[in-house]
Amino acid sequence: MTRAVLLVNIGSPDEWTVASTRKYLRKFLMDKRVIDVPFLFRFLLVNLIIVPFRAPGSLRSYKRILINGQSPLIYYSYQLETKLQKLLGDAYYVKIAMMYGRPYLQEVLDELQRMHLSEIIVVPLYPQYASSTTGSVLEAVFNHIKNWQVIPNIKTVHTFYHYSEFVDLWTRHIQKHLPAEYDFILFSYHGLPVRQIFKADSQFSKRNCNLSECCLDCKSENEYCYRMNCLRTTQSIVEKLSIDKNKTFTCFQSRLGQSEWLKPYALDYLKELAQKGVKRLVVVSPAFVTDCLETLYEIQTEYAELFKRWGGDKLTLIPSLNVEDEWIKFLSVVVRE
Incomplete structure (x- = not known):
């Protein structure tokens, strides 16, 4: 069968x-x-x-x-x-x-x-x-x-963000596309309303989330916390890249409406980086395994234009995994488990 x-x-x-x-x-x-x-x-x-x-x-x-x-x-x-x-x-x-x-x-x-x-x-x-x-x-x-x-x-x-194979393939993918010269790497994830983080946490008998240090460690109590999942993804990839973690940061994009979403907002931090003198910025979006409107238009077009307007020189988007052979091989491993 x-x-x-x-x-x-x-x-x-x-x-x-x-x-x-x-x-x-x-x-x-x-x-x-x-x-x-x-x-x-x-x-x-x-x-x-x-x-x-x-x-x-x-x-x-x-x-x-x-x-x-x-x-x-x-x-x-x-x-x-x-x-x-x-x-x-x-x-x-x-x-x-x-x-x-x-x-x-x-x-x-x-x-x-x-x-x-x-x-x-x-x-x-x-x-x-x-x-x-x-x-x-x-x-x-x-x-x-x-x-x-x-x-x-x-x-x-x-x-599957936590699979070592997934971290490894993203690491090699970034290394393959990383410019020879850059000043900073921004990891951008799709944002969520803060209320959704708290609602997920409230499902369990003991509440743990306060959107602070609790998201820095992966444990059974917060394994379904989206913010923790994202921070952990960045941390794992940065460790594998062996780069200065002070030249990397995690933020959240695609805010819709006026309610509070996960912070820092990507646009706010992008402006801050440009005003601090960062000229060559690299953006990585490990929440998107396939390029889409949020990567190719929001980041590569809108964010790139704004970054230059605010004083930066160049924003380089690392493409999503799309149909890379290593990504497909990883999916086959997950499916066969």
């Missing part, structure tokens, strides 16, 4: 129109784990404020980074599917699926339901755990299959 490998990511608009971009943003932002407020408030906020004003700008941004008419996320994901399938062989059936765009997760699961599978291995392509990413994927999968008459064995991969 065959095992299915389901590689899940966030997705992109189905077409390059304002209407399709609005549809994508609605699906994404109406996810109760993404904007975790009461339904009526979320509905009004998303449909009357965020989507109408954000969709045209998002579409323009997407159009600036397309590869052969596709978003980089979709372009590289299909290649990832093909390459991992070749490496794993006929004993596995590899499929990519997207949460909020084509190929839709629910439709891919419907395809898998018709197959005679011994196991479905669900791999949310998010190295660090967050309720709005990994948690949302797992909820969607289990909600969709709960009424199947035959539910095969389900294996899930929650996080």
Whole structure:
């Protein structure tokens, strides 16, 4: 019997129109784990404020980074599917699926339901755990299959930032793309509202998180803390790179709205670095295994322009892992565990 490998990511608009971009943003932002407020408030906020004003700008941004008419996320994901399938062989059936765009997760699961599978291995392509990413994927999968008459064995991969192989491949990847001369390395992760960190912590009988020193050590009490996952990722990679840790820092990007998100905010720290005299900045985003709007537009275009405006000379983005052979080999190891 065959095992299915389901590689899940966030997705992109189905077409390059304002209407399709609005549809994508609605699906994404109406996810109760993404904007975790009461339904009526979320509905009004998303449909009357965020989507109408954000969709045209998002579409323009997407159009600036397309590869052969596709978003980089979709372009590289299909290649990832093909390459991992070749490496794993006929004993596995590899499929990519997207949460909020084509190929839709629910439709891919419907395809898998018709197959005679011994196991479905669900791999949310998010190295660090967050309720709005990994948690949302797992909820969607289990909600969709709960009424199947035959539910095969389900294996899930929650996080993989802590695998030594993952740290090693990111280290070598950075070394391969690192400029000969640079002043500082900024590690940038997708931000989250602070309330989501506390909500995850409050699930357990003993609360531990205070968004300070508690996030510097990985232990059983905070293994699902997104901030700890991110800080630990940076720490592990910097140690392997054998560089001065005082020339590195971790920050959080992509803030949406006015509520408090994880700090420091990437834009604030970027400005501070430029004003302190940093001229050649390198940015690494280990939260994104595939290049997307947040890396190729937000960092490589917007942040690079702002860094120069504030006094810097050059911002170099280390590309995501995309379809690097080492990354695909690592995924095959995780799947076979």
